[in-house]
Amino acid sequence: MPVFTEHSAASRELRVLPSFAPPLPRLTPLLSPATTEKYEVIVVGAGPAGLMLNLLLARYGLSDDSLLCIDSKSTTLKSGQADGLQPRTLETLKSLGLADEILCEGCQMWQVAFWNPSEDKDKIIERTSIVPDVAVPARFPHEVTIHQGRIERILETDLLRYSKRGVQRNTKLIDVTIDEDGDAEFPVVAEIETEGQRRTLRTKHLVGADGAHSAVRRSMGLKLEGESSDHIWGVVDLVVDTDFPDIRRRCAIHSPAGSVMVIPRERIATGDYLTRLYVQVPGDVVPDSDQQPEHGTGTPPVVDARARRSQVTEQTIFENAAAAFKPYYIRPKKDGAVDWWAAYQIGQRVTDNFSVKDSKGVNRVFIVGDACHTHSPKAGQGMNVSMMDSYNLAWKLAYSINGLTPTPPNGQADPILDTYHQERHTIAHQLIEFDRAFSSMFSGKIGAEDGGLTHDEFLEVFSRGNGFTSGCGVEYPENLTVNRRVNGNQNPISGTDYLSGILRPGRRLLNVRLVRHADGYRRDLQDDFTSIGRFRILCLASSDLLDPKGHSAKALTALSGTISRFPKSVVELVVIHPRLSREFMWNDIPREVKEHSEMAFYSGYEMDDVYGIYGVNPAAGAVAVVRPDGYIGVIVSLSDVEHAQSYLETLIRTV
Amino acid sequence: MPVFTEHSAASRELRVLPSFAPPLPRLTPLLSPATTEKYEVIVVGAGPAGLMLNLLLARYGLSDDSLLCIDSKSTTLKSGQADGLQPRTLETLKSLGLADEILCEGCQMWQVAFWNPSEDKDKIIERTSIVPDVAVPARFPHEVTIHQGRIERILETDLLRYSKRGVQRNTKLIDVTIDEDGDAEFPVVAEIETEGQRRTLRTKHLVGADGAHSAVRRSMGLKLEGESSDHIWGVVDLVVDTDFPDIRRRCAIHSPAGSVMVIPRERIATGDYLTRLYVQVPGDVVPDSDQQPEHGTGTPPVVDARARRSQVTEQTIFENAAAAFKPYYIRPKKDGAVDWWAAYQIGQRVTDNFSVKDSKGVNRVFIVGDACHTHSPKAGQGMNVSMMDSYNLAWKLAYSINGLTPTPPNGQADPILDTYHQERHTIAHQLIEFDRAFSSMFSGKIGAEDGGLTHDEFLEVFSRGNGFTSGCGVEYPENLTVNRRVNGNQNPISGTDYLSGILRPGRRLLNVRLVRHADGYRRDLQDDFTSIGRFRILCLASSDLLDPKGHSAKALTALSGTISRFPKSVVELVVIHPRLSREFMWNDIPREVKEHSEMAFYSGYEMDDVYGIYGVNPAAGAVAVVRPDGYIGVIVSLSDVEHAQSYLETLIRTV
Structure with missing residues (x-):
């Protein structure tokens, strides 16, 4: 189309860039230039947990002047480590616009195959069943396996859209202390070292995302408690040559010669596909704990454990794998096909406190991941639970720093920061309980004759655990941000199958179409619940929406008033309607719908049966307040909108 | 998981980067350093067509030494111009891994609303119907509207993964000639100018993607022929304030005061949504042609046309829009809400030849877009047809340059390059025929009383045109790369509803799940047909696949032999099976399936009814050869695999 007249407005650079997340409003003053290097948040560690936190805070609006992320490594991870992303993590990455490369x-990983000893001794092992890898409703009904370093690269690349500095690498934390006398506003003192140069920084908050051997945890005197089991495993990433038929499925193989777990992995640049194998190293060792190094004790069982661990080599891993796969063969495809290998002793440990407060009760130092x-x-949880720790902490920290939370009376500490430990410590405990059961079961033998688990029992634990392992069944306990109180008989939700979508405070809002x-x-409804730090009121209107004096109209008018009580853009409104009379x-319909929700107003029956899935009676409707991380905070009936408003008022400053 | 022993292979950088498209094999020698600046391909123009071509050639393996793209502009487009992407274009972008940002x-645009004069004079106009915007099966059953500059940015960003130079900007083409005497291998001579500095380059091929006023077309003496109509339209991109209820749907409004087309557009950084309006400027002008400037002729009708065109201003566009929207109001939301506006006179023109040959018949200069x-x-075709020109040309040019096509006898020209004009000129003719009918209909009045089209007639043309406008109904004519001959009575395909997926040489392979x-x-099956320049044999096995002596087994053995006749990796095999007996x-099953297609072997009945959709009898099966651009080249029965092989041998050099 050749035009003969054309005019355009001056600067439209933003039309061609990918969209940026709009920052949160800031009600507190910005940092003023100071002689001492000061930040509002320092993140120590740029693995998946540290990068996730840093990226979220940068997107919420913390600038390079306010936010610093350091890491002792010189680059992102190049091999090994974690590789599994669970459905809830995929939903979270999607809500950040970061899922496409990962999904494509x-x-x-859609299926799990179970292989067990065969009755037919010639067959040795046989496939007992194939089941879906993810058995609960989720937007992405599968896991994704992909190298951890790639997740880090994706997060870091995106971070550079919001931060000029990105991660300050080759920089390690030497020590961190709390010193309120020196500067009460910036009481956290961090000593760091970059290529031999030490410097001392001050910050309002510091977050340790520095892994199992965390220097932050050590400096703060927090203890990782628990114990290791008596099982040693090897793990190897490689390109395999095999005639085993299920090599591209996740497999739990219990063979007479030991256990193997197969994790199919991504295609690599050669066109080959990676496989990860977890291989049991037979025999037991005495459990020990890396919190209590045994040097000098010299008791025989410990020597035994050390000796056995040192015997684990690439060759022993392959020998054990080859034995467990029989009668099938399995070997590295060719020289150089082995990407990475490691050995580990299963252990479950958790730290008692995920944060440390100053003398005024302000949470100053956090640990994540x-x-x-x-x-x-085994259950593919590590990278997921770690990133979700950060996802939980980030919005709370940003709200507190930006002054979006109500000012606590009498100089008290901001209570929203307490909810990080309350919520994530609960989940961490559930995680290690589950992992203890799952991994010891996995290291045991299957088959009635030797008193082990039956295949059906194993399958049962596997399936029951799916709500937890998928991340979709996580339910936070009641706290400031999760309110399950119901006024009178007004619970607008019927049903208790929360995994299938029934609305429940403390659980994530299931996606519907x-x-x-x-x-x-x-x-997809979740596309209106992106991770830009906003609260959303989800109003499921009742079937009287067309009646200007109906319950829906009244509720919408009230909700419009609620939204206007808070800083602009912090609370959004999403409206769904059931089938109406015409x-x-x-x-x-009430003008508030178009005013607040022109592009977030949906029919809830033409594709999915939204009211049915969420447990809402279309005649009565319901209102749910959804936190910035997609978890439901409170649910009220249409006639009890004040309850939703008072929930929000405990979390957001009114204007 | 803290590991106690860990080892990794040395360099795994590729594990963390997004995947690169593997280059095509190259059988011809690389360019040797020369005193004159020489290339194999020069692309003139970096709009959507030029960037698409350049990106594809770079992905296919042409390096910065071989490939140069110049553009006279200093940056990508910042406002206005094209904004519509059709379903087939979305499939193409998806096959390049570039669809996510565009889709998200x-x-x-899912729906079209038709507004027409109302019988009720108080209403003035009323909504007559809402229909799906895309009425044919497609992987993405909708259009996407997004600023053209953003498409350019997405293509250019990706180009920089393959090319260090990217686009050489601020560089215009002064002249291009063919001079075989000077250098028969690099006969195309291009004179270019970068910021006042002229230089002369030689190249094997040059492609003009330099728009409606193409300097390449002019230099080569090619003529753009056709004529403009008598209708003048204004177009404006803005954020609107309106009470018109369908402002977020594509709308065709025929009001008593004139016609308007509404194109909803993407959300911009302010959180507002753009709208594009096409507004008819009432009254007719005399058709003219920009190929024959009328200066000096001075006849009254032409003066009239010029005068009327010069009267089109931002204000007249809004006045006409406001009149057409009555009784609804529409205005720019606030100052600065107008992004871009332009005026144009509808015209349809096409160039007779899309390429120019040298004296030996070698296609040396091409034009695209x-x-x-x-x-x-109006039909949202421009950017789509232009990019698809390049998509058609790129693989043919790469095959020819890389020596992957058979060496023609006696120094003749490579016939594959002729098929670009044969295929795309046919489509261009169909495009302007369709556009002439569609746009003049659109400029006319609806309503029986004044002899215009009825709404039903308009809707009928709209729906019938959908196969064409969506890009999904494109069918290339028979040529070297499209072979519709059937040996004897062996056509394995029944049905003729090609738009719904029935396999047909010359049409794209419809996606199935x-x-x-x-x-x-x-x-999605199309995810095995990514745009990496490979031919694919799609074998729809017959229901005797489990019989080692069955038709399927024989065909698979033969196909394995076929693949081995060509350079490694150039021909891939994808296999689908119907429901089998057990x-x-x-x-x-035949070992060739796992050998060639371990990760491209599917059941064709568990999700979509693939055999039904493709028109293949499960008892008989079929084999289709699919070109690198996703269009079917030939279809044969399982017993006639030699015919598929001979088709491939006309296009690919054997080894």
């Missing part, structure tokens, strides 16, 4: 180039909890890799009123876009246009 | 951040064809923007044998991945494992 990672290995989507492996610094808080270590466990076996629906049709948008404004444009007929067939859309076709309608915008002017047939 | 563009405006997905607006340089070949111009038309009205299926379950992968190796891992249970529920997957469960099976790899060792129950």
